Amino acid sequence: MTQATGGTTGDSTDPVPDEEGYERGLGSRQIQMIAIGGAIGTGLFLGAGTAISKAGPSLLLSYAVAGVVIFVIMRALGELLTYRPVSGSFAEYAREFLGPFAGFATGWTYWLFWVVTGMAETTAAAVYVRFWAPDIPQWITALAFLLLLYAANLISVKLFGEIEFWFSMVKVTAILGMILIGVGVLTLGFSDAGDTASITHLWQDGGFFPKGIGATVMTLQIVMFAYLGVELVGVTAGESENPEKTLPRAINTLPLRIALFYIGALLIILSLVPWTEFQPGVSPFVAAFGKIGIPAAAGIINFVVLTAALSSCNSGMYSTGRMLRDLALRRQAPGRLTRLNSHRTPAAAITVSCLLMGAGVLLNYLVPERAFQYITSIATVCGLWTWGVILASQIRYRTAWKAGRLPAPTFRAPGGNWSRWLALAFLVLVAVLIAFDPDARISLYVFPGWAVALAVGYAVLSRRDPGAVHGDPHAHLHAGGGS
Template sequence: MASEKVTEAPEEGYERGLGSRQVQMIAIGGAVGVGLFLGAGANIAKAGPSLILMYALAGAIIFFIMRALGELLLYRPVSGSFAEYSREFLGPFFGYFTGWTYWLMWVVTGMAELTAAAIYVNYWFPGVPRWVTALVFLVVLFGANLISVKLFGELEFWFSMVKVTALIGMIVIGLGVLTFGFSAAGDTASVANLYQFDGFFPKGVGSSLMTLQGVMFAYLAVELVGVTAGESEDPEKTLPKAINTLPWRIALFYVGALTVILCVVKWTEFAPGVSPFVKAFAVIGIPAGAGIVNFVVLTAALSSCNSGMYSTGRMLRTLADNGEAPRAFAKLSSTKAPALGITVSVLFMGIGVVLNYVVPEKAFGYVTSVATAAGIWTWLMILISHVLYRRAVAAGRLPASSFPAPGGSVFSYVAIVFLLFVTGIIAYDADSRVCLYVMAVWAVALGIGWQIMKSRTPQTGERDEPALEKVG
């Protein structure tokens, strides 16, 4: 009975156009972003070499989250998974709140990434107005998402390929400097750089822990593989493979890359606002290093914005299917894409084009902190849904997943405590706690919207049972 196969709801309607190659690279790309390429510089200045440990710790928690999500995905693989599982295990309001909050996360992230991409282009073409560059990127990515999911997958594949190849190249060069001592950094590059400048925790354990909010931002989007479930050609094979490769991706791209960089260049030479990769290449003496890394970071920003358009459209359709957003969002175009949902999301992201005129420098940090808070909510909903699912399986009410998380619910509880701790850090930090105020206003707005929808449509949040065999 526990081995019964769960089938997806037939009304999904999406094209299963994402192959194994694309899902794998989307999963890899989700673990490599602007948070690493740019954010690590400020965090190194705050925590020194101990930042490596913070990335490893957070990476372990992310793996627990993804294994919990993986078990749910193989129980019922549907697009808009987080909202669906929140709705099923916690109730309609939580599905509604999670779907809209995930939409918010990607919209504000899209604004930030468009602004960042325009800044990166100014490196080569300082005379081009930033709003023009941001608008061009917005239109191009919008068109790609409307044409077909295959084109989205192909774009994301190559975006991720650039990031991954660049990171591997940086690691290989750094190891070469450490092993053979070539380049301008050869005389000072050493593993001893990890501990000989005021130790591994040069500014104390407390300062290291304060970087966790920035570290978690760097891992945002890793859960995107869950949104692809409804459009993967063979979710039972591609999704477990993508999730199980997460540990080595974190070990290589985050822990490995930072370790090599901090061995090649002592941590005291890094500063906020400067990519540690650009700095390392400058110290090594590679003239084109800054330009290469600038291209890679531009690719990372476009990749994130591309993923945002993809996920927001799917979330709006999931909400519409459940009566929690206008029904028009539920319609698919002739290419089986949620065109209206993508269009509306892009219009909101377009606010980022306008903000290129008026947003002060701190606004980018505020926007990313809001994205982090929204991401933490999404991760908590995944974990809580997983705990409740495991209880239902143990009671014989639901069939077991073919991809159970190791340790059952134990690691989900560990991850929940960790995320609550990070939320406490955000509240403690004066620069980042503004996002909690924004989220409070967002919660009130969604609560009002929920009450209005319920008064107009009493069945809001209700839907037929999912197309699966319920046990017991």
């Protein structure tokens, strides 16, 4: 029987006990909206401005190609999730199919990804609040948001799900509203931009590839950053009421979400205003709706972007807590982090993660102008690693079940292994592109240091506790996570 405050006893034949004691508090409605929210973030609302200025209308092609790759990754994840839905999904699959070091590295890397993302998003949220209250110090706002979301994540997974549901609802409603207004301007000609808005903007200002195909390819790393977080639905597996049904449904709707919220929204924006009028660092949505003449457009969009940032930070606290506790259950992190509170949330792991996110508050105090740039340097590379692990794990799993060594999945990814290999090659291409972008190159400087830290940590753990690094099925029993 699961213990609400610590380790679990679990069945001895099962490498991971039944969801490690978590409450199955996320329903279909919340899972669907978490999946939608994961596909809409500050990468779209703000990052698209820089990408448009670099590639023009051909950015649409970058989003479409990257969207296909993301769908391949998510279907591969869906196959793994229906095989074995567990809370530490990425690390568990890496451990099972790629080896103990891959599981160790993936768990810690995905944890780091959401820690730095949480830092970045609290920083972004504090910046957005200055739109209305420029006199409030940025670090105070960042700290306030961090504490509020921390408290919400401690209370229950249901509250996390509800908060994420309404955050996502704001983003979805805003995007749909923008699309409908844009269609109205294009077809009926109303508003200040009605006389000039036209779909011909997609090709008449220097063509569809105004800066060449090479410039379009270079935007792929910006686009992939915008898609970071779509895999979060996999972390919810251990707390979904019916993962065999809700998770495949959420994954199967991903192409529609990408087509509507990314490609559809940008298609409208680029038709309303010539791409030459968009500037890096400025939301293209604010610029476009400013041209339309909608009252308080900047304030409305700023509220939506603030919501997107808080949504991402909320998701970060949720996922870091689960991933860190999963590592502790495997004796790859301090045993005290296995503890659950009375609401069955990993309070100790969330607290440690939140304290580290607080380093972002310190950066907001010391260097508010550069904080966002500093703490997002590693996020994209961490995401690429996680996606690559998902693909490689699914390839190995498919080989195993076809050979009869493992049960076949109930939700099979379409296409053969060739589609997963192509997706892996695409991720390598994006990593290479990062090396050629001076604005993003810093992430490749940071990641080798992280890799060395992982290697040293794994070597030390191997000497002290060989059973932990090799995925001892009963590691959680010795984790010291009792009440």
